[in-house]
Amino acid sequence: MSERIREKLAILADAAKYDVSCASSGSKRKNDNKGLGNTGNGICHTYTSDGRCVSLLKILLTNFCIYDCAYCVTRKSNDIQRTAFTVKEVVDLTISFYRRNYIEGLFLSSGIFKNADYTMERLVRVAKELRLEHKFNGYIHLKTIPGASDELMKEAGLYADRLSVNIEIPTESGLKLLAPDKDRKDMIQPMNFIKQEIIQNKNEIKLFKKAPLFVPAGQSSQMIIGATKETDQDIMYTANSLYKNFNLKRVYYSGYVPVSHDSRLPSFDSAVPMLRENRLYQADWLMRFYGFHVKELLNTETPHLDLDIDPKLSWALRNPNQFPIDINKADLQMILRIPGIGVQSAQKIVSARRFQRLNWENLKKLGVALNRAKYFITCNSTEFERRNLSSMQIKQYILASSSSKYLKSNVAQLQLF
Known part of the structure; x- marks a missing residue:
């Protein structure tokens, strides 16, 4: 690996650490063409149910960005070292790391340079080259770019195991405060498109067994908590709406990490406690697997989860x-x-x-x-x-x-x- 690639990798892997939505359970892509890799029982950036530790190459395509979101370390006004991978460099890194048994899949996100379609097209090319040219059957998770065309979203879903669209801030008012250039509709529309395509793909598979898979591990999203003043009630009501309306596999909750002295943001001394994240995940689990309704867990009388007990x-x-x-x-x-x-x-x-x-x-x-x-x-x-x-x-x-x-x-x- 050249020194230039090492430097890019250090910068873009570090920038990707703020994205926590890279679990992958649910994919069933099989290696039946003598290619590379096998998703098997599901790849995730954690320990599997059988105790096996698996890992993904988790990087950004670029940390250049046209947006100036106050909560994001890659915002355009931030004075950081900028760089970008080419499509070929990401493909080569993935194959090289897989051959060395460092990874079992790829999690690829990106800042936005030029526009949404320009960036999304390059993310799709990475997945497409891995699948078609290198016969790579390992797990691929692409973070989609809000505002990208339906055609690119469709193509991405044919090569990725999971797609995710970050909702970013739990409420629309919070998003307007910290990211005024972004529109919540650009996040909701692709979620709905992916949902409809998944439903259509399931129907196609019933009729044609060899129909191509479309995001077999489903879609997910992520919310930053603590950057704005939403209550746990606001956060979980948004999550419940996402599950109900878009059939998401997971909603991830990422505590805000202080990255700016912007007056709209909490001070550097008020980082979100890890325990709050944990309680939100527990409430999420109760909604999805225990039959609880969000109103039973959080309401106007109890807008926040108890940090002392589950x-x-x-x-x-x-x-x-x-x-x-x-x-x-x-x-x-x-x-x-x-x-x-x-x-x-x-x-x-x-x-x-x-x-x-x-x-x-x-x-x-x-x-x-x-x-x-x-x-x-x-x-x-x-x-x-x-x-x-x-x-x-x-x-x-x-x-x-x-x-x-x-x-x-x-x-x-x-x-x-």
Whole structure:
């Protein structure tokens, strides 16, 4: 690798770190033409469910940009070193890194030079050359350029496993404040186009088994949180709308990283706590897999998620009239609402109780976190009798139990050395 390419890579890989929406689960592209790579069970920039660590080459095509978004490190008014890859350089890097077993796929985003179509056309060329010229079957995730033509979006979807369109700021008013040159409609329109093309592609595959795939891993989006004053309620209502209207696979929440002294932005001393991101992801998970409606988790009375406890426990403490739940009689949807019980444990409970009435010991073996769940359920056991505790008392007991386990874990680790 030449020194010039190394320098570009250092600059454009560093600039790409602010984009967190690069998970890829869901793609089923297979290597059946003796080419390179295989998406297999799904590639993502994290650990897979089986504990395997996989990685993507995550870079920008360029950090030049015609926009001056206050929250973006690559904004045109920022005094940073600018550079750009050529299409061939990105293709060669991807193949070279794959052959060395450094990566299993590519995540490619870009600043915008000249206009949306000019930039998007180059992103598409990268994916197209990898697929057609190098027979690359690894994972490709392209970050689309808002305002690009439908023709380019269509072509991108034929070569990429996932496309994403960043919504950037949760509300339109926030976007106008920090990025007045951008239009929310330029973000919504491609999302809708991708959704319609995915639906059409599924219908085509039913009729023609060899019909080309269109973004088999679906589409995703990302919101920057904390750059403007939206509440958690505002953020999750926007996310709920995206899931409902555009069938997104994921919405990612990226805490604002101070990159400017702009008066419209929070001060450098008020970075978004990582815990807030975590709580938003937990609420997102409850909406997608546990049957919760966003209104149950956040509303005008509780516009922010509790940082001390997870959103499910917070909901349970605010709704004592829903409990206790008889674990041997309740349906699956109610069991999923019990703090300390996950999806797999809930399904095991429903299956196991067909053969016997479950007690505390049974529930523990099924993976239930009894330190939380015991306050909200009854079962075939008197080992723990639900006492007449207030929501505040239950919260304090659970927090104390969690702190005790944390301290014991730390002590155990220290004793190893």
